[in-house]
Amino acid sequence: MQGGKERDTRGAVSTNVVLQLSDKLLDEGRTIVTENYHSSIELANKLLDRETHLLGTLRSNRKGNPKTKDKCDVLMISTTHSAEMVETEWKSGQKVKKPKMIRDYNHDKTPIDTSDQMSSY
Template sequence: MKIVMQLMNGFFDKGHSLFMDNFYNSFLFSSKLLRRLTYTTGTLRNNRKHNPKPINSAQLSVGETVANYAESVMIGKWKDKRTVTYISTRFDNEMVTYRNKRKQQKIIPKPLMQYNAHMKGVDRLDQMMSYQM
């Protein structure tokens, strides 16, 4: 949290959106950033301390989603091949049509579509750096 806050210094209170993976995201951190008018979207670890119990315990079938809203923070869970837990202070849990790399259409939660669109380059950079080590 401290590192992200230092990196974001100078960008707060301007309405920017921050896309983060599950290493940094949490309900409390997203709430803190929202108070500084900084929106967050990303994946979330299932075992985070303040995740809503109905989300953690939800048993979903493929294509199903469930969401919980508190203090303008949305935490959702969606099942595709695997279950994905996600968080957003910018997007609702609206389902949207998404075209994957193989040009196949899927219906997924909007926060995940936005997260995938904004994190593509980061994932590629991580992949390239792992080959160089």
């Protein structure tokens, strides 16, 4: 089976990878930021059991997702954010409102994206 769909007796492989890699960082109220391959309701629940939050993009076909539809599908999962909207400014200077969780996700993913880009060279 494909990566995130593989399961063992403890759950999805993608969930287990995150839990294993972050084991020493759990139980301290931190927030783990993930991309859609690793994000799931299952992971969110397991992290909450370990006093850790999850923030990430979510694949639309992930098992357990609620049914949603908008102009542009961007599914997010967060165990720490509300539906709060914040004003942000585009590079053009135009001000727009967007969910705070998206602003925070974009901010927190920037160093990782930069690192990925640098290592690809």
